[in-house]
Amino acid sequence: MPIIKVKKxxxxxxxxxxxxxxxxxVKGLFRREKLFTEAxxxxxxxxxxxxxVGFLGPNGAGKTTxxxxxxxILYPTSGEASVMGYTPWQREKEYQKQFALVxxxxxxxxxxxxxxxSFILNKEIYEVPDKDFKYNLDELVELLGIKDIxxxxxxxxxxxxxxxxxxxxALLHKPRVLYLDEPTIGLDVIAQKNIRDxxxxxxxxxxxxxxxxxxxxxxxxxxxxxxxxxxxxxxIYDGGLDSLIAKYAPYKELNLTFNGDGVRREEIKKxxxxxxxxxxxxxxxVDREMVKDAARKILASxxxxxxxxxxxxxxxxxxxxxFNDSRNS
Amino acid sequence: xxxxxxxxxTKIEMSRQLQHRFQVASYRVGNLIEVxxxxxxxxxxxxxxxxxxxxxxxxxITYVVVGWLILxxxxxxxxxxxxxxxxxxxxxxxxITKPISFLRYAFTLGFSRSLLAIFLSLIIQAGVxxxxxxxxxxxxxxxxxxxxxxxxxxxxxxRLFYSILISLAAFWTDEISGVDFTASSIIKFFSGAFFPxxxxxxxxxxxxxxxxxxxxxxxxxxxxxxxxxxxSAVKGLAVELLWIFIMYAIIKIVWRAGLRKxxxxxx
Numbered sequence: 025m026p027i028i029k030v031k032k033x034x035x036x037x038x039x040x041x042x043x044x045x046x047x048x049x050v051k052g053l054f055r056r057e058k059l060f061t062e063a064x065x066x067x068x069x070x071x072x073x074x075x076x077v078g079f080l081g082p083n084g085a086g087k088t089t090x091x092x093x094x095x096x097i098l099y100p101t102s103g104e105a106s107v108m109g110y111t112p113w114q115r116e117k118e119y120q121k122q123f124a125l126v127x128x129x130x131x132x133x134x135x136x137x138x139x140x141x142s143f144i145l146n147k148e149i150y151e152v153p154d155k156d157f158k159y160n161l162d163e164l165v166e167l168l169g170i171k172d173i174x175x176x177x178x179x180x181x182x183x184x185x186x187x188x189x190x191x192x193x194a195l196l197h198k199p200r201v202l203y204l205d206e207p208t209i210g211l212d213v214i215a216q217k218n219i220r221d222x223x224x225x226x227x228x229x230x231x232x233x234x235x236x237x238x239x240x241x242x243x244x245x246x247x248x249x250x251x252x253x254x255x256x257x258x259x260i261y262d263g264g265l266d267s268l269i270a271k272y273a274p275y276k277e278l279n280l281t282f283n284g285d286g287v288r289r290e291e292i293k294k295x296x297x298x299x300x301x302x303x304x305x306x307x308x309x310v311d312r313e314m315v316k317d318a319a320r321k322i323l324a325s326x327x328x329x330x331x332x333x334x335x336x337x338x339x340x341x342x343x344x345x346x347f348n349d350s351r352n353s
Numbered sequence: 354x355x356x357x358x359x360x361x362x363t364k365i366e367m368s369r370q371l372q373h374r375f376q377v378a379s380y381r382v383g384n385l386i387e388v389x390x391x392x393x394x395x396x397x398x399x400x401x402x403x404x405x406x407x408x409x410x411x412x413x414i415t416y417v418v419v420g421w422l423i424l425x426x427x428x429x430x431x432x433x434x435x436x437x438x439x440x441x442x443x444x445x446x447x448x449i450t451k452p453i454s455f456l457r458y459a460f461t462l463g464f465s466r467s468l469l470a471i472f473l474s475l476i477i478q479a480g481v482x483x484x485x486x487x488x489x490x491x492x493x494x495x496x497x498x499x500x501x502x503x504x505x506x507x508x509x510x511x512r513l514f515y516s517i518l519i520s521l522a523a524f525w526t527d528e529i530s531g532v533d534f535t536a537s538s539i540i541k542f543f544s545g546a547f548f549p550x551x552x553x554x555x556x557x558x559x560x561x562x563x564x565x566x567x568x569x570x571x572x573x574x575x576x577x578x579x580x581x582x583x584x585s586a587v588k589g590l591a592v593e594l595l596w597i598f599i600m601y602a603i604i605k606i607v608w609r610a611g612l613r614k615x616x617x618x619x620x
Contacts, residue, residue: 097446099616113616120452132447134365136372141365148361149453177372 026070027201027233028094033103034257035064035089063089065257066103073200074231076223078238078248078265082347086257087237091203094235095125107201121150124194128206131186132193133178139189140174143196150197157196164192168222184215191222204236208243220246241340253346260350265339272346273337276315278308284328295322309337358453359461366465374469380430381473388421388481391548406552412578414488416549418481420574424546425474427508427569429516432463436520437529445615456517456608463513492579500586501576507593508568514600515540515565521604524611540564545571565596 041057042048064086071077079087092098094105096112096119105112110119133142147157165171168188173181178189187207194202204223208216224247227234238244244251244265251268253261261268278296286303295318296308310318315334323329370377395417399410408416436459439445448455482489493501519536522529541547543561550561550571561567572589575581581589 092446095450097449097616099613115449117452120450123450125447125450127446130443130447132444134369137365137369141368145361145365148355148358149451151355151358151452 025073027073027108028069028071028235029104029106030067030069030090030094031104032066032068033064033090033093033105034062034066034101035086035093035098036101037061037063062257064093064100064254067254067257067259069252069259069262071233071235073233074227075250076227076234076236076248078236078244078251079254080238080244080251080343081254083239084256085254087254088205090254091125091205091235091237095123095203096120121197122199123201123203124197124199125203126190126194126205126207128187128204128209131178131190133186133189135179136177138175139178139181139192142178142189142193146193146196152197156198160196160198161192164195167225168192168218182215184211184218187211187215187219188222191219195226198230200233202232202234204234206237206239208238208240216240216242223247241338241343245339253343255347255350258350260346268346269336269339269342270312272342272349275309275311275337277335277337278310278315278319278322279333279335280306280308280322280329281331282306282328283330287327291327292322295325359457362458362461363465363468366462367468370466370469377469378473380470381477384421384425384474385477385481388417388478391417392485406549408549411488411490413549414485415490415578416574418478418485418489419577420546420570422474422478422482423505423508423573424544424570425478426471426505427512428467428470429463429512430467430470432466432513433516433519433533434530435466436463436517437523440520440523440611440615441527449612449615456604459517459520460513463516464509467509490579491577493576497576497579497583497586500583500590501573504568504573504576504586504590504593507590507597508573510597511565511593511600512569514597514604518600518604518607521607521611524614540566540569543567544569545574565593565600568593568596 037060039059039061040052041059042052063084067086067090079090081087089098093100094107094112096115099113108119108122110116112119133139134145143161146152152160165174168191170185170188170192173185173189178186181189191207207223208219211219220243223234223236226232227247236243236247249264251261251263251265252259253268275297277299280292282304287306288303289298289301292298292301292306292308296310296314298306299309300307308318319332319334322332392414395410395413398405399413403409405413439448445455448458519529519533522532526532543550543564544566545561550558550567553561561571568589572581576586
């Protein structure tokens with residue numbers, strides 16, 4: 025049973041053209057040229073309860089606009105959406121009590137007070153009973169390991185600590201649906217990993233439906249079995265990450281290290297397409313089905329092989345190729 | 354309506370104010386100077402005259418000292434800018450997605466935000482009243498006194514409504530500080546904070562009596578001075594209530610229009 029249903033959803037922004045220069049600004053006082061941007065165009069998808077779906081796309085692709093419509097901040101220009109049976113932009117209290125939106129670039133915690141104060145405020149806003157509040161808080165604090173920072177002013181926390189507190193604030197009312205917009209933005213590698221591990225565990229244990237947008241491929245690779253890729257307002261891919269790679273990267277990479285005198289380009293290129301060449305380190309692109317065979321042949325060829333590794337191509341490359349394809353078509 | 358929600362807002366805002374107690378207290382020093390200046394001017398003016406426009410020296414001292422006290426009690430301490438910033442930088446979104454009414458949130462926040470400042474002003478102004486005690490005139494009876502308290506309480510609502518209304522301009526314009534500054538000066542003028550409005554020609558006097566801001570200074574002080582009848586005071590209350598109703602309606606209309614714009618643009 026899908027918990028989120030989106031049908032032909034579109035959003036067009038209106039804005040006014042602002043040319044540079046003083047004279048243009050003066051002219052703008054009297055006559056303004058109206059422009060339109062189609063941020064989201066006729067998108068369709070459904071998400072099942074408990075799914076963790078990655079929403080991927082370059083800046084301005086329409087990811088945040090979609091999340092804003094699903095959380096009821098924006099009215100769509102046309103189309104329908106239903107989350108848990110509610111139409112988000114009608115902003116029914118019953119709906120609002122069952123979802124949460126976390127934006128990595130905005131904070132909801134009170135800046136000059138300890139995070140605990142904001143948690144208590146949210147408890148009252150979401151009308152969470154005392155017992156549930158205590159239970160949920162303990163669970164989240166334990167999972168995120170932030171017991172010792174609850175009484176420190178939010179502005180004195182590091183970005184990573186703050187993001188953990190943001191997550192606690194958003195999850196205290198146990199939402200069934202969670203929208204995460206760039207939750208790891210600006211964090212260092214370790215903090216990113218902590219947040220990722222938490223999201224993964226939380227989704228698994230609580231069966232919370234999560235939609236996550238991110239620029240970081242690691243987030244998507246680690247967390248999401250399914251990705252929706254959006255570019256210039258259009259969904260260009262919706263499916264498993266595995267099949268995405270199989271479809272857009274029909275080859276694997278053979279990373280070879282040589283010793284002795286190394287190899288010459290001519291000696292190696294008959295085994296596959298040379299992606300990177302140095303006398304002692306070569307990367308070959310080989311068809312998925314052929315890769316084991318190629319490795320065997322290289323080992324048997326008498327070349328001074330020191331090491332051989334078969335790697336999956338980088339998802340980043342795959343996605344980049346996809347965007348190129350979609351723009352050229 | 355769940356009262357706990359709003360109580361929680363008051364609590365958290367009070368904690369925040371206490372974090373900034375030095376800042377709040379230092380503002381009050383400026384307020385003190387604002388009271389002292391008119392006291393000096395009127396003291397000099399009354400050297401050559403026994404009565405000015407129907408005010409004796411003691412009445413004028415009372416007008417300044419008690420009037421500023423009421424002005425501080427009803428002030429919103431720049432709340433419009435706080436609220437405008439919430440709208441302008443998109444923080445409004447988090448309220449739209451939560452089960453809470455933004456307007457009620459704003460009203461509660463504005464009220465809670467003033468509590469510490471009101472408390473400190475009360476202490477300071479009590480000191481000023483104590484020093485000037487021989488010149489303070491208080492002619493309101495028990496009934497008039499009750500009307501006075503009610504009038505000041507309603508004036509608090511008027512000031513908060515006004516702040517909310519001004520802040521809603523942030524939906525359409527990036528900066529409200531210019532609008533805010535000019536509007537605040539006009540309001541102070543009409544409230545009678547610079548001088549009693551009956552000094553002005555009848556036209557301006559009547560104009561200011563028609564504004565809601567007269568209740569944040571001039572009108573309540575007239576009750577203290579015993580210069581208005583109980584009937585006129587009750588009429589004043591009625592006009593005040595009417596204003597509150599009108600402002601509420603305007604806020605609702607402007608809020609809806611602003612929200613429609615926010616929904617379409619996202620700001």
